[in-house]
Amino acid sequence: MLPEFGNFSLILALCLALLQAIMPLWGSYNGKSAWMQLARPLAIGQFTFVLLAYLILTISFINNDFSVLYVAEHSNTSLPLIYRICAVWGAHEGSLLLWILILGIWTVAVCKFSRKLPLEVLARVLSVLGLVSVGFLLFCIATSNPFMRIMGELPLNGADLNPVLQDPGLIGHPPMLYMGYVGFSVAFAFAITALLSGKLDAAWARWSKPWTLVAWMFLTLGITLGSWWAYRELGWGGWWFWDPVENASFMPWLVGTALLHSLIAAEQRNTFKSWTVLLAIFTFSLSLIGTFLVRSGVLNSVHSFATDPQRGLYILIFLCIVIGSALSLYAWRASTLRVTTQFELVSRETFLLINNVLLVVAAATILLGTLYPLAIDALGLGKLSVGPPYFNIVFGTLMLPLLFFMAMAPFTRWKITEAKKLLSSLWLVLLISILLAIILPYIITQQLNGAVIIGLSLAFWIILATLKSVVDKASSFPRRRESSRSQIAMVIAHLGMAVTIIGITLSLSYEIQQDLRMAPGDVATIAGYEFTFINEQDAKGPNYDAVILSIAVSKQGKMLEMLYPEKRVYRASGITMTDAAIAANPWRDLYVSLGDPLDNNAWAMRLYYKPFVRWIWGGAFLMILGGLIALTDRRYRVK
Amino acid sequence: MSKIIITGVLLLMSLNSFADNIAKAKYTFANPQQAQLFNNLLPNLRCLVCQNESLADSNAPLAEDLRKEVYQQVLAGKSQAEIISYLTNRYGEFILFKPPVESKTYILWFLPFLLIIIGITFVGIIARKHKNQKVTLNNQQRQLAENLLREVK
């Protein structure tokens, strides 16, 4: 009975979403205040029924209700409770419901934090969000319903959740990622509203900014968690693969970052408004395109959900309606805007433009690389792979100028910046950065490495220049309270970027990997650390059988810690998984991953020494912290 | 428990001479250049079974076969170009993670840089459009302006 209530709840949500999409919008054109007032209750009502449906699905998982097809396909009685709860979003239908739920959460948030918005604006924003909800709810109910029942004989037990997903990463990564993806729908809705009303003013930018910031923070967090999860779980020591689905999350992040920066100019200088609106449309469009790419089977990805061209067609139609309308509206309305502000060639405005161009071209490049195999195939020119080497080379090159300009950003002024003064105060900092980048690694490794010098130069350049800007400001005139929060936020976020660059540069350049055959008693030495294979033991987990190896890690004879890499066989599915063991500290990771068992009790193993790899994610957390601080700036309260 | 393990470890370490029990590398080569060639090639070759893993990482049986094949060829002294050619003759260009630079991939490799150039030009054009127009008056206009300002006062 319960699953049927879930289905019914979804249908009710769809009805309310339809009303939410139509009535307030219509009301805003006819001046019918009553209809516009309906926006909030309709949105909250829709969310309530979506939440109900979601909870019912979760309960079905918790109670092992295998009469529900989705539960039977992705769960098992021996699956630990936490994973039964998270399995809801482990595959297509359930994760789609999560998407809809999170859209509902954002919609309700807009309802709550919008007291200062004119009713007309609120009505239109909620209607646009309602339209998106309608599309997804319709898609879910019609083609991907999680409440489908099994007809006929019920299975005794479920097929179990894919063992790769049975990891703490599943708890955080998808929800945070979706909070980000979906969150950009709010900026999108504000952009559409602005285009509809023809009013593109600083107020619009001020309303959009906090929503964009929060969405951006969640997306950063989601991507970071995904990278860290892959690193721990997959056993190859890699943290980014330029997989199409990863790219689908990175592109909105890049354009979202551009949007965030552009909103600054739009709000403070009343400029670039048309461009900012376009960025807002692009960012959410990339989220939607990402949804299409992941669920349609059009691309070759390890992350894709089980695919079905019919579902793909549905999403494509939805995409065309939403993005097509948005871009048509833009083409029409934006053409009437004129240039109103003035600024010089060297100014903060220009630097922001450069930031935007580089970020958008970077995103376009990733789109190009991701879709190129498809394009070549569609043209009948054969099958091609565009893998990490391409992205590393091209994206890496594009990042260099971005990082270079980023360091100078705090020194630019609106409207005009004296180029000579800029250069004279900074050339020494640049020189010091380059020298440090050459000397420091040389002292430790006795070698010169081009990639390291470039990466560290840019990172140090950003750090030193940004810190100099703080020192300059503190020593010049009395700090103005209002702007200091944003300045702190920028400093921390930019420093975070530099930290991530250091992590990437050093871990990639100095990591050591060895594939070895180790028998009990054998010792392997990497980067001054000794790994001694002690013994192996059998163990039983809640839903798997494991062989656990004990590896002692020591440095120059001094014992550091024990590592316990495992090989697990999950009973329900029979799938074998390898669980890597990591000895981590801020300066380096030591990583052991098992291969296959060999003769004479020996094992094939892969050992890694990865210096500074934690800095990659540490830097990302600094960026998120920067965002958080920016949020607390009193100017951006939109209550 | 950990004390027992540590004691055991120390005992084991003292009983074994390191020279005898050094873990053996899975693939051994005649010289470092061969090792480097092997280690550079594998991550850039796509596994055809687990298509989102490289030959370096994949556990698929075919990947193991191909690794052995590449290993044999490296030992036999074949060059990178020869090994790549051997594989693409059998599996097509799909097996290469780095797309070759040829006529059908010119757009792939060069469009990003073209876009940057277009973008920077765009920035220049926009900056010019937004530039502060300094207006200079001739004598007659200046006189007119001063008269008007005197009237206002």
Added chain:
Amino acid sequence: MNPKKITITILPLIFFIILALLFWRGLSLNPHQLPSALIGKAIPKFSLTTLSGNTITQENLQGKVFLLNVWASWCLTCRVEHAELMQISESKQVLIYGLNYKDQLDTANNWLQTFGNPYTAVIYDPKGTLALNLGVYGVPETYLIDQQGIIRYKIVGEIKAKDWDNTLLPLIKKLRKES
């Protein structure tokens, strides 16, 4: 509406339309399937034994159009495909040779005895050396080879009735007419 400006502001829309067309086309393609790199090339030279112990080389296969079906006893899909292969074999419209991939001699022979043998002969390739030279990356796969020993077509995955009716049989007839 400013006509000059709209030529610029309409660019994103145009770009999106092209993208949507690409996606639409992509829905009917399969990104996992690899076409053979050997179409138009000769079958690689080999010297192996058959499941019955006789020596066999590429010369033994010349002179007639035939199908080369890559299979193994451990491959579940091959069992599904088997019925179709038996039908093709009984219709006597084309010869079918088998390439037994990374299997055991006894297990392979037993499998054929149990389920039936549609093959004129089966090449025993326990190490997969011929398969590697053919660019085999999964089982089952089937190659269509002409009288001169040139590879003309490859089917990845099991042969379904419609593959036979719509693709293989017409191609076989065409090849025979050409010679």
